[in-house]
Amino acid sequence: MNPNFSILRALCLLLLAANLAYGTDPRALLLAPVETDAGQEKQPEKDKKAPDKKLTEPPSTDIFSQSLLPRGETSTAFNPHMMGDQPGSMSVIMGPLGFQTTTTTTRTTITIFNPETETTTTKTITRTTTSERLVSGAAGIAISNPTTGAFKIAENESPMPTDRVYFSYNNFSNLQPVTATPGVNSSQVSSVGVGNVATTTAVNTVIPAQRITANLSREVFGFEKTFLDGYASIEVRVPLLQQQSSTDGFGMNDVGELTIIGKYAFFLDRATGNVLSGGLAVTAPTGPGLVTADGTLHSTLLQPWLGYVWNADRFFVQAFHSVVVPTDSRDVTLLFNDVGISYWLYRTEPTRFLSSVVPTFEVHVTTPLDHRGTAGALLAPDQVVLTNGVHFGIGRGTTLSLGVATPVTGPRLFNVEGFVQLNWRF
DSSP states (O other): OOHHHHHHHHHHHHHHHHHHHHTOOHHHHHTSOEEOTTSOEEOOSTTOOOOOOOTTSOOOOOGGGSOOOOGGGSTTOSOOOBOOOOSSSOEEEOOSOEEEEEEEEEEEEEEEEETTTTEEEEEEEEEEEEEEEEEOOSSOOEEEOOTTOSOSTTTTBOSSOOOEEEEEEEEEEEEOOSOOOOOEEEEEEEEEEETTEEEEEEEEEEEOSOOOOEEEEEEEEEEEEEETTTTEEEEEEEEEEEEEESSTTOOEEEEOOOEEEEEEEEEEOTTTOOEEEEEEEEEOSOSOOEEETTEEEOOOEEEEEEEEEEEETTEEEEEEEEEEEESSTTSOOEEEEEEEEEEOSEEOOTTSSEEEEEEEEEEEEEEESSOOSSOSSEEOOOEEEEEEEEEEEETTTEEEEEEEEEEOSSSOSOSEEEEEEEEEEO
């Protein structure tokens, strides 16, 4: 027997024994460089590796220079949701709004008979009372209406059905009137006399030339659960509202109106993430109601909607189109068109704390289909609001979103909206 072959066989047996002792892959050991009879090393073709980097080469610290991992290999196959733009529903006519002062003067005439002189004298007793209250008439100042809360379908929502719980905080600075009514003085005098008592009443209504402003904070708690193998879902939203106003009577600290959303995906491609879905959002009148010149509105809002997501490499577009139909004809019917474009700036393994970074730009267009003038209880102006923000993927199933929204057409119902949204998928 060739002594070189005996030595080679013994070496292989030793390598196999080392593998059994330390649990390494025997193929890696057996495919190690082997000396041939000519005394030269022969490297297996399939296991050739690239040479190691030099120890002096600085490590890469730019996470955005890494290649984008495929959707199926990350926890971010579910695209981030749309952010939204709405402080509430629409503006509401509250005027002419002012302070009404009522002055009532009562004069009582008393006849006195003097038995000693047998003469009669007349004496008049006068008493004046004044009261003041905040009043509204048929038309005038219009202010933003936040009482319905986050009822719009595009608020923190995705066309893709998913299992999640979420929380959002919105702050709207300077909710303000759509119009300002100049100061108006009006008075009415009536005199009534019965028997020996005469009453004169003067009513004076003053509408100050001022703008009633307010700041609104809103928190929304939501839950969504899928069924039908992930093709459908049911969702519930509960908003909390805190409004601080510069004028008495316009502050608020209440629970907003409950919204229930049904969703069904007509087309769903899990490999690409493309989806076409639709459904119905129903906002129940569980909130405080809206006080107007025509009485308090407590409408149920029916909102059929259509949404979609389309992915193209790092970019994806998602949108919602919906119509809000109130059950009260005094309320406003609204058309919503909301479109957003996002970019996967960074996406990596779900084991990392920061698993994705997705900048987003959205355009929100609100078109009233009725109540466009100043007549009636409500007024809804056309609005275009731009929203900018960033979604941060955290770990396997959490998304933290930060953004701002600004109206770009007048009349502006608010100056700037800032928001934070936290979604956890399970």
